[in-house]
Amino acid sequence: MLRVESISYKVDNRHLLKDVTFSIRKGEMVAILGANGAGKSTLMKMLCREKQPCEGRIVYDAKSLNEYSAKELAGKRATLYQHNTVSLAFTVQEIVLMGRYAKEKDTTEAADQLALKETMEICGISHLAERSMLTLSGGEQQRVHLARVLSQLWDNKEGLLLLDEPVSSMDMLYQHQTLAIANALSKKGFMVVCVLHEINLAAQYADRVIMLKGGRKWWDGAPEEVLTSRNIFTAFGVHSQVQTDPRTLLTQITPNGFKLDASVFNSNLADSNSKRSLKARFISHRDQYPGNPLWRTAQILGVSQAELMFTGLGENVILLRPEMQAILQRIEGLGLVNAVTCNEHCETERVGVYRNLTIDEYTTLFLGEDIDLRIFTDRWKTVLAVEDRGKESLQFFDGCGKALHQIYITGGSYRQAYAELIEEFKHQDQSAPLLEKIVQEQKQEKRDAEIDIRDFHQAWNNMLDTHEFYGLLKRFGLTRTQALRLAPPRRAVQVSLESFRRAILNCSVTEIPIMMFTSNEGCVQINTGKLDNVSINGAWLKFSERSGGETRLNEDAVHSVWHVVKPTADGDVNSLELYGADGSMIAQFFGERKPGIAELQSWKKVLADNLG
Numbered sequence: 197m198l199r200v201e202s203i204s205y206k207v208d209n210r211h212l213l214k215d216v217t218f219s220i221r222k223g224e225m226v227a228i229l230g231a232n233g234a235g236k237s238t239l240m241k242m243l244c245r246e247k248q249p250c251e252g253r254i255v256y257d258a259k260s261l262n263e264y265s266a267k268e269l270a271g272k273r274a275t276l277y278q279h280n281t282v283s284l285a286f287t288v289q290e291i292v293l294m295g296r297y298a299k300e301k302d303t304t305e306a307a308d309q310l311a312l313k314e315t316m317e318i319c320g321i322s323h324l325a326e327r328s329m330l331t332l333s334g335g336e337q338q339r340v341h342l343a344r345v346l347s348q349l350w351d352n353k354e355g356l357l358l359l360d361e362p363v364s365s366m367d368m369l370y371q372h373q374t375l376a377i378a379n380a381l382s383k384k385g386f387m388v389v390c391v392l393h394e395i396n397l398a399a400q401y402a403d404r405v406i407m408l409k410g411g412r413k414w415w416d417g418a419p420e421e422v423l424t425s426r427n428i429f430t431a432f433g434v435h436s437q438v439q440t441d442p443r444t445l446l447t448q449i450t451p452n453g454f455k456l457d458a459s460v461f462n463s464n465l466a467d468s469n470s471k472r473s474l475k476a477r478f479i480s481h482r483d484q485y486p487g488n489p490l491w492r493t494a495q496i497l498g499v500s501q502a503e504l505m506f507t508g509l510g511e512n513v514i515l516l517r518p519e520m521q522a523i524l525q526r527i528e529g530l531g532l533v534n535a536v537t538c539n540e541h542c543e544t545e546r547v548g549v550y551r552n553l554t555i556d557e558y559t560t561l562f563l564g565e566d567i568d569l570r571i572f573t574d575r576w577k578t579v580l581a582v583e584d585r586g587k588e589s590l591q592f593f594d595g596c597g598k599a600l601h602q603i604y605i606t607g608g609s610y611r612q613a614y615a616e617l618i619e620e621f622k623h624q625d626q627s628a629p630l631l632e633k634i635v636q637e638q639k640q641e642k643r644d645a646e647i648d649i650r651d652f653h654q655a656w657n658n659m660l661d662t663h664e665f666y667g668l669l670k671r672f673g674l675t676r677t678q679a680l681r682l683a684p685p686r687r688a689v690q691v692s693l694e695s696f697r698r699a700i701l702n703c704s705v706t707e708i709p710i711m712m713f714t715s716n717e718g719c720v721q722i723n724t725g726k727l728d729n730v731s732i733n734g735a736w737l738k739f740s741e742r743s744g745g746e747t748r749l750n751e752d753a754v755h756s757v758w759h760v761v762k763p764t765a766d767g768d769v770n771s772l773e774l775y776g777a778d779g780s781m782i783a784q785f786f787g788e789r790k791p792g793i794a795e796l797q798s799w800k801k802v803l804a805d806n807l808g
């Protein structure tokens with residue numbers, strides 16, 4: 197029996213494997229499936245003990261994998277790695293014989309020769325025995341390495357066979373032959389774990405399929421249970437038809453083909469009539485990937501979100517005059533609407549009325565009980581009224597066409613007021629406005645040595661309001677993550693994603709009201725209140741609010757989590773801040789607070805109890 201007990205593996209604070217648990221019995225052949233980068237090879241490296249898990253353990257035949265000596269292990273398990281390089285001119289039979297030397301030497305010369313003969317035969321390489329490895333084709337080399345691995349366990353009646361993409365370079369005959377050997381060995385008492393990309397081969401030969409996604413185990417079961425078209429789409433993003441062959445009762449997967457426009461990979465190849473072709477591409481992409489958010493579709497098609505929406509102008513999309521302040525003053529009159537703000541890794545929505553509008557020099561604020569927004573209207577350049585698949589919305593974009601905020605009409609909205617607003621602000625010219633070129637804002641960090649740390653620490657410690665933090669960054673020319681890194685002692689501490697989750701889950705259970713900030717360059721939406729539930733759907737962590745609102749963030753994009761303490765006139769304010777690999781802010785969490793009142797003790801306690 198092989199037991200994998202809750203193993204995790206991290207590199208640079210990023211989980212390559214997370215909390216993976218499963219067992220394999222003797223006689224079982226298990227296929228590990230998953231998209232590129234899902235963690236399959238990393239898992240195999242744990243199973244063969246090339247790498248150690250950071251958490252959890254692996255038990256093989258009632259003994260921790262760590263307790264085996266190298267020789268002892270070599271006699272019980274053999275591994276075919278994904279990449280096998282031989283840079284010296286060994287002959288084929290020399291390579292195969294290396295499998296015999298890996299194990300404890302209690303075999304005879306005759307056994308070695310028989311093992312060599314039989315494994316070379318089954319792998320179809322007998323005729324290559326004297327050839328130098330360096331002269332072989334990719335598939336032939338793969339067969340030689342397979343023979344080497346098989347020769348290592350040739351004397352065994354049982355053992356663990358680990359095969360990482362064993363058939364990736366093989367032709368059809370050897371693909372089937374290799375997996376048939378693996379399957380036959382499993383039926384004799386071996387445990388076989390095999391990473392495969394060809395899901396039909398997994399369906400045909402494996403007893404069980406484990407599907408990984410983002411380093412986590414998503415599904416584990418018989419091929420017919422795991423290989424549903426829905427699961428395949430979730431794991432690989434490919435639509436497919438899944439059927440059971442009535443003759444063999446095997447699951448058969450037929451992936452839908454892709455139809456792409458060449459301009460997807462080379463914009464110079466776009467049709468001259470690009471608006472029409474973009475529309476066609478947009479529709480076909482959305483049909484193929486109905487779950488993709490707009491920003492992702494825009495990214496794949498190489499355009500901005502606004503450009504996608506412009507394809508509907510004259511049909512389901514109306515361009516409004518970009519009189520943002522005037523339009524925003526009318527939103528309260530729409531009644532109950534759904535406010536949506538997204539960045540690439542976090543999206544939030546909440547139904548409410550846009551109340552208490554305040555306009556100051558730089559910011560437009562809605563400080564309503566439900567809808568709490570900071571809007572930087574100088575960034576808001578385009579506004580569209582969109583009717584899309586039964587939903588009506590006002591959508592706001594920046595000068596490059598990036599979506600900043602949306603207001604969706606609900607059953608509780610005043611439709612007449614909405615219709616009047618559109619009529620009043622409808623642009624005379626309904627052609628698509630020109631957009632600025634998207635510039636990737638590379639926030640170049642100053643060298644730490646250029647920062648006056650003493651002054652910076654003093655300024656941080658003298659803050660009277662959390663809003664001063666932005667001014668602080670500007671004054672010292674710091675990026676946010678650099679400021680956190682250089683913060684005064686105990687003002688900013690990096691914590692694990694795990695402890696962040698624990699803290700927020702605790703807030704949900706103990707009903708501590710929190711504030712969740714989701715922001716982009718043009719808008720910050722703050723959803724305040726108690727959480728109803730915190731759930732995980734793959735990489736997405738979902739915070740369901742009592743109010744019915746919802747915030748979803750992509751955990752896989754979180755590169756660092758910081759516990760930040762800022763002084764204010766009302767005492768210290770603690771926040772949890774999540775950042776992406778490029779230093780962009782994904783989300784911020786505070787305990788519920790109001791100016792003039794000290795922060796909630798219960799929030800402080802949750803952080804003290806759970807971060808560490």
Ligand SMILES: Nc1ncnc2c1ncn2[C@@H]1O[C@H](COP(=O)(O)OP(=O)(O)OP(=O)(O)O)[C@@H](O)[C@H]1O
Binds near residue numbers: 212230232233236
């Ligand atoms: N040493 C490393 N340092 C940083 N990242 C790593 C390291 N090794 C692997 N990774 C990353 O971990 C993730 C999982 O890698 P792994 O090789 O396990 O994927 P896989 O599922 O085998 O993918 P494939 O199908 O492409 O072979 C990938 O995103 C990879 O880039």
